[in-house]
Amino acid sequence: MRITRPAGDDHVDIDKVDLFDPGWYADGDPHPVWHWLRVNAPAHRQTLPDGRRFWSVTRHADACRVLRDHETFTSERGTLLCALDRGDPAGGKMMAATDPPRHALLREPLNHALSARALAQRSEMLRSAVRTALDPARDGGVWDLAAAAARLPMAFTGTLMGLPEQDWPDLIRWTWAAIAPDDPDFGTGDPDTTLATSHHALFGYFRDRIRHRDPARDDLVGTLLGIRLDGRELRLDEAVYNCYSLLLGANVTTPHVISASAAAFVADPDAYRRLVDDPGLVDRTVEEALRWSSPANHFMRYAIRDTxxxxxxxxxxxxxxxxxxxxNRDASVFVDPYRFDVTRSPNRHIAFGYGPHFCVGAPLARIVLRMVFAEMRRVVTNFELAGPVRHLRSNFVAGITRLPVRTSLAGGDGR
Ligand code: HEM
Structure with missing residues (x-):
């Protein structure tokens, strides 16, 4: 998705805007429209040609209210527009599609396993995954930063889940197809077929992993299998849904934080220079990169009472x-919201969501992203664009799929 700075007085014919259309996020520009909606229609209803309807909420305060208020807005009937009004077979089984209080039973063990304290023991593995992902930068010359970033989450989540390295390329492909079935790079037929094929592959993969798993292994799949729900162990379908959600949550989000911020550094080399000059800015850069990229473009809820x-x-x-x-561009919360400001503080972004479903992988993502920016500023002195950028065709994930860059290296090759 393009990240632009709307003039503020752009003319928007809202009846002609289709917020549902995945293509609009690849080729169009939502920012002037979102700006217009925040000012003129902060709760806006759209009707699709087939009669299905949905509301769009665009202001920070309203977004937090909807995401926090699980007694009015349920996650159990689906949380993504692509499945609007189709129900959700994972409702009540998968953490992301389960309302409190049952939700806590699924979440607590993972929350613990993915806490900053638990992950401190894995920092060498995480650092090594980050270094490997940034290897192409060390060669100088032209490389596709989006492709390198796309491989990173599998290296840390795959390892934490105990998934063999030879399976990672397939898992990356299937997860991207599952969130962007309309994108020709991942399509295996029409979008519905692509979605069904990727779900079939991922669910089948996790069924096999769980069935043939060594119970002595200490990994996140083991954490999931240790969850007790309604006084019993998780059933196979419940365990599979949660493995799927964990992998998807990591794979399709983290890369876009890296590529969108690199694109921002290309556009504003001074912002990158500030980071290079001051290692104390790494934490703020991570938070700004999360706000700026907002890879989870939307999440959906269904009202369960009039409100x-x-x-x-x-x-x-x-x-x-x-x-x-x-x-995350709401001017009532963020000063100069269309500026990528590596010194921004406070930064009350909601890129990880808000309320009970606040991203359970946030501590992991934050640790990894801190390592990415710390390593980047050590190795690379400058980014230049070296070819056309390609944006993901998806209304769910805002991302870049191709970002050819030419990088200049810090003295030596940073190895
Ligand atoms: C920059 C990276 C990430 C971003 C921007 C992100 C974004 C989000 C958002 C917005 C939600 C809230 C969903 C909702 O309200 O319905 C969420 C939930 C979730 N995320 Fe992440 N995520 C990231 C990384 C990760 C990682 C690394 C993992 C796995 C290790 C993960 C796994 C999950 C899971 C399982 C949920 C559901 C939590 C629940 O329902 O309680 N995410 N994420």
Whole structure:
């Protein structure tokens, strides 16, 4: 998705805007539209040609309210627009599709296993994954930063989940196809077929892993299998849904934080220079990169009772899409929101969501991203664009799939 700075007075014919269209996020520019919506229609209802309808919420405060208020807005009927009004077979089984209080039973063990304290013991593995991902930078010359970033999450989540390295390329391909079935780079037929094929492959893969797993292994799949729900162990389908969600959560988000911030550094070399000059800015750069990229573009909820958001009446049963990328540009919360500011503080972004479903992988993502920016500033002195950028065709994940860059190296090759 392009990240632009709207003039503020752009003319928007909202009836002609299709917030559902995955192609719009690849070729169009949502920022002027989101800006317009925040000012003029912070709760906006769109009807699709087939009659399905959904609300869009674009302001920070309203986004937090919808995501926090699980008693009014459920996650159990689906959380993604691509499955609007189709129900969710994972409802009540997969953490992300389960409401409190049951949600806590699925979440707590993972929360513990993915805490900063637990991950401190894995820092060497994480650092090595980051160094390997940034290897192409060390050669200087032209390389595809988006492709390198795409390989990184598998190296840390795959390792933490105990998944063999030879399976990683397939798992990367299937997870990207599952979140962007409309993108020709990942398509294996029409979007519905691509989605079904990728789900089939991923669910089949995890069924086999769980069935043939060594129970003595200490990994995140073991953590999931140790969860007790309704006084019993997780059933196979529940365990599979949660493995899927964990892998997807990591694979399709983290790379875009890296590529979107590298693109921002290309556009504003002074921002990169500030980071290079001051190692104390790494933490703030991570938070700004999360706000800036907002890789999870939307999450959806269904109202389970009549309610009001931004002055509009929302009826029980209606779907509400929360646009995180818009909330993270809300000028009432962020000073100069269209500036990539590596010194920004405070930074109350909601790139990891808000409320009970706040990303369980956030501590892991933050540790890895800190390592990425620390390593980047050590190795690379400058980024230049070296070819056309390609944006992901998806209304769910805002991302870049191709970012050819030419990097200049810090003295020596940084090895
Ligand atoms: C920069 C990286 C990441 C971003 C931007 C991100 C974003 C998000 C967001 C916005 C949510 C909230 C979903 C909702 O409200 O319905 C979420 C939940 C979740 N994320 Fe992440 N995520 C990232 C990294 C990860 C990683 C590394 C993992 C796995 C290790 C992960 C696994 C999950 C899971 C399982 C949930 C569901 C949590 C729950 O329902 O309680 N994510 N993520």
């Amino acid at each position: 009001t958001v931004a002055g509009r009446r929302i009826s029980a049963g209606e779907a509400v899409a929360v646009w995180l990328g818009s909330a």
